[in-house]
Each structure stands twice: as C-alpha cells, then as structure tokens.
Amino acid sequence: MLKKINWFNILGLVYTIAVGVFLIVWSDYNFEDARLQSYLFDFGVDTIGALFCVALFYGCLRQKGEGTLIFRLLILMVSTSFLINELMLFASGLSELRILHLSLCVLSSFLDLALIVDLYYYYVKKLLSIEGKIAKITDIIVPILASLGTIVILINSFYPLTFAVDEQGVFSYTSFSWLMDIAPDIVFFIGVIHIIICHAPWDQKIPALLFVIFPGLGYYLVGGEHGAAAQYGFVLMSLIVMYCVIFNDKNKLINATEKELNMASEIQMDTLPSVTSKFQNIKEFDIYASMDPAKEVGGDFYDVFMVDDDHLALVIADVSGKGVPAALFMMSSKILINDHTLIGGKPSEILERVNKAVYANNKAHMFVTVWLGILEISTGKLTSSSAGHEFPIISINGQYELFKDKHGLAIGAMPNSKYVDSEIQLKSGDQVFVYTDGVAEATNFNKQLFGTDRTVEALNNLPKGISQKEVLEGVKKAVDEFVKDAPQFDDLTMIGLKYIGPNPIKEKKADELVIKADRNNLDEVQAFIDQKLEEVNCSMKVQTTIDIAVEEIFVNIASYAYENNDGDATIQVTMNDNPLSIEISFIDSGKEYNPLAKDDPNTSLSLMERKKGGLGIFMVKKSMDDMTYEYKDGKNILKIVKNL
16 A cells, blocks of 8 residues: 555645744744844745645645646745745845855755746646647757756856855845846746747636746846745745646546546446346356456457357457547447357458458557357357457366467458467366456566466366356456556456356146136136246236136136036146246046137127137137147147247
C-alpha cells in the first residue's frame, strides 16, 4: 500500500501548512516592531497569501486532469516566495545577516524568473492546448531565455551585476538591473500573443490573459522594492483566477468525459454474454468467462454461443490499443466473428472471411488477435484456429498443459492471411482454458511477468472437481497475489470450459393412476394430472387446455369403452425435459376404437348441417402438440403430448 501514496502531494500539503503556521506565529511575534516600520503591510499579505496557498493546494489535490502537477508547483513556489519575503524583511539592514540577505535575494529573483517565465508559460500552454509552429519555436526560445536569466541572477552571488547588498545589509539595484527584465519581458509578450492567437474560446482566453497580466503588473509596478509582498499577492490573485475559471472548466469536461467512459464501459460489458445464465440448463459442459478491463473501456472481448444444436462456439480476442478506439473496433470485430461463425465453415475459413471484411474497412490500421474454437458437443471434438492469439491451455486426464497450435497473423494485419485448424479430442472431464495476454503479461513492481508457466502452474494447483467459475477465480487470485499493488496495465480476460459429454438417454418412468372408468372419477383424474403440472410451474392457461382435453378423453372412455360393464382406465403421465412437455397416456381394455380414424368435422358448416359426434376429439387434436393411438395386447392406448 505504501507504494500507492503520492508523497509529493502529502509533503507539498504539509509544507504549505507549515509555512502558513510559521507566518502566523512570525507576524504575531513581530507585530509591535512592524508598526514602527513599513512591514505591517507585508506581514498581512504574506500571512494571508500563505494560507490561501494551503487552501489552493488542498483543493488541487481533489482535481484531475492535465496541468495539476504544474499548478501545484506554482502554489509551492508562491508559498515559498511569501516565506522568503518575510525572511528578507528580517535580514534587511542587518550587517551581521548580509550574506543571508544576499542569498535570499538571489533565491527570490530565481523564483520570480521561474514563476513568470517557465511555469506561467507552460501552464497556460498546457491548459489552453496551444499548438502550431509558433508554439514549437517558442518552446526553444523560452528555455534559452530562462537559462540566460538564471545566469544573470547567479552572477549576483559573486559580483553585484544587477543588484547589491552592502555591508550594512541594505539592498539596492545597479545600473544594469534592466538585464533581469529581458527574459520576463520577452516571455510576457510571447505569452500574450500565444493566448490571443490560440484556438481556445474567449471565456478561457480572458482569464488566461489576466493570469499573465496580474503577475506582470506585480513585477513591474511593485517589484521595484525587492521582495515586496504585493508582488506575490498579484501572483496569488492570478493563480486563483486560473484555478477558478480555466482549470475548473477543464475539470467539468473531464468529469463529463469520465461519465461517458463509464457509460461506454457499461455498454461494453452488456455486450458480453452471461454464460452462467445462458447455458445453465445445458448439462453437456460447464463453462464460465470473465473480463477485468485495465481502463474504463477495454480492448478485450469474449463470446460464447451455440452455432446449432450440437456445436458450441468459443471466441476470445484482444484488440491492439486501449480506450474508446479499441472498444469501437472490438464491437465491430465481435459482430463480424459472430455473424460469419453462424454462416458456417471451419474456424480457419471463418477467420479468413472475417480478416478480409476487417481489412477492407480498417483505415485506423488496428488489428485484433483471435482464438476461435468450435466444440462438437456430441463427440467432444474441439476444432480451433488462432489469429496470433495466446496458446490455449488444455487439461487432458486432469493435467493442464500448454497446447502450441499454429498461429496466423492477427485479424486486420494483412488482406489475404491464411489460418490453420487444430483438432483436440476431449473426453469427459477434460478442460480448456483460453485467455488474453493480460494474464501472462501481468507485471509486479519488480517488472517480472506472471508468464504462461505460472499460469499453467496456477491451474494445476487448483483443487480437482471445482466449477469453471472457481477455476477462473483461482487464476485471478494467483495473478493478484503475484502483482500485489502494482497497477494493472492490460485487460485480463479468461474463458474456462469443462467437457462433460452428452447425457445418456434415460427412459423415464411414468407416474400411473389406475381408476374405475366412471364419469364421477373425472375430478380425481384431473387432480392427478394437475399435480404434475404444478410441480413444473405450468401456466394456468396451458393447464386449463390440458384439463379440457383430459375431460373429453376420459368421459369418452367412461361412456363408451365398456358398454354396460364396469372397467378400469389407466392414466400414465411422463414429464419430459427437452423440450419441457407432458405426455399423458389413456389405456383401457374396452372394445377397440380409434378416435383418430374418424374424419374431422367440417367446421365451415352450420351446426344443423354437421354430422353428430367427433367435435370433442377434433378440439383435442387441435389443442395438443401431438396425439397418437394404438391397439396393443387387447388394449386401447391413446397418447397426447403438450409442450409447456
């Protein structure tokens, strides 16, 4: 955790607080002496200004975006200037502190130069995004001017070129003091021209001009008395203007951009299939997938979908680059791979078609590595092809090993790339682990990679028999323990598949009710069937339809099967899973009668014109999904099926 602490911010805040507290105590201690001299004004401006610096520095810590580091340096330099000004006031006129006074004058001059030349120029340039030929030329001129100004100031440490501190400790300018103004004058002029001609809106240009003019006024109008507090007061005013106007404007844009990026991230995550819910009713395999983007919007993606009833497609890919451009390229690539896979063909043929489609409209020259596998569920045959992607890791007989398949070029790299298919025969219990380079290239603070060897080792160290979700969570935990608090530089995406194999078809035992074929027993028959329907949460509408059909068939058996004799009716109910349906068989030992052999009534005729009978069975046929009859071993067997 200590490596995450920004010591510059912490020490900077502590420093500005210390300066503020020191000047409060200092001004209070020297207040009586200051009343007799001209220092009272300086005390007030220095102390208030130092406290403003504390507030500005703390406020800046809560902001984001470009320019924050330069802005904090500006605040620290202004805070230091207030401190130096107080020390200069203390040393002024004291012969025993002449060397200290001279050193403070040199340091104060250097801070003036840095504030007005370097930091002001670069801060305004960065916030207003100033570019072009003039900006390139001045990027060369300004450092040269700053260097010359620094040399002039340092000469005063050995020879009184532009100012002097005499033996009594009194400060004065020399006749060459104008040399100190050359660099600030030129940079002041350059800064104003830059602001006026840049493409920023005027609501940002005006405060930027004030940002340059305020310290200029302070330097030229008040700076004659070296180290005057008003000079730094003007500098502080300009900082407040820039902070409240330009920087906060940019911060609003940054916040708006972050909101849009978060929305884009949510949209991207929504496009990834939820394999847990999508395949929860399929027992032939266990599958899980996960993605942890390094940024708000990542370039990785995965897809898992059924090509047909017997083929499962697995896709994992990594787009070059990061952020929104990579996400947009990812979305289009994902759609193309999905569409071409559903069209059909071997994985190699699919990747070749996708590559041509991507390359034809790839003006941004981006590319995407892809691993595409198609599993034949009934046999366990996995056919895959790789477009420059990471090697899959396969567990055969319980031991994970790297499967080094043949690679083609990444999708979008060349127009006519060719790809090769690889086949793996999976048995029940075998597993497949595919991933993006964010796993193998996860890096700790020592710049060591997690690597494929550690990935294979992490997989083999996992307990046997766990779910694929637990497999992926185990690998992620191993990666996290390796990198610890180091930042995540790349998206981390994984798919885990365990092949179980087709379930053997088991003959389901029917629930049976044997009851006397009597109309009075209809309620008991319907209750028996309704109980089975309620166990599978059958809708009331479908249940009512089935009850009507049961009533028609059972009443017919009770009325006509045994004529005037008593007999039994057997009702057998079987619930099927795929698709979910109910199968009801009515069995009696009465006289042979096939209700399906009778012609359907002509429903286009009026009731008076139709022949009697047959309408009930006709309605049953229409309401059920299937209806069959057979006479076997002296029994009538009428079977109806209804999908639920």
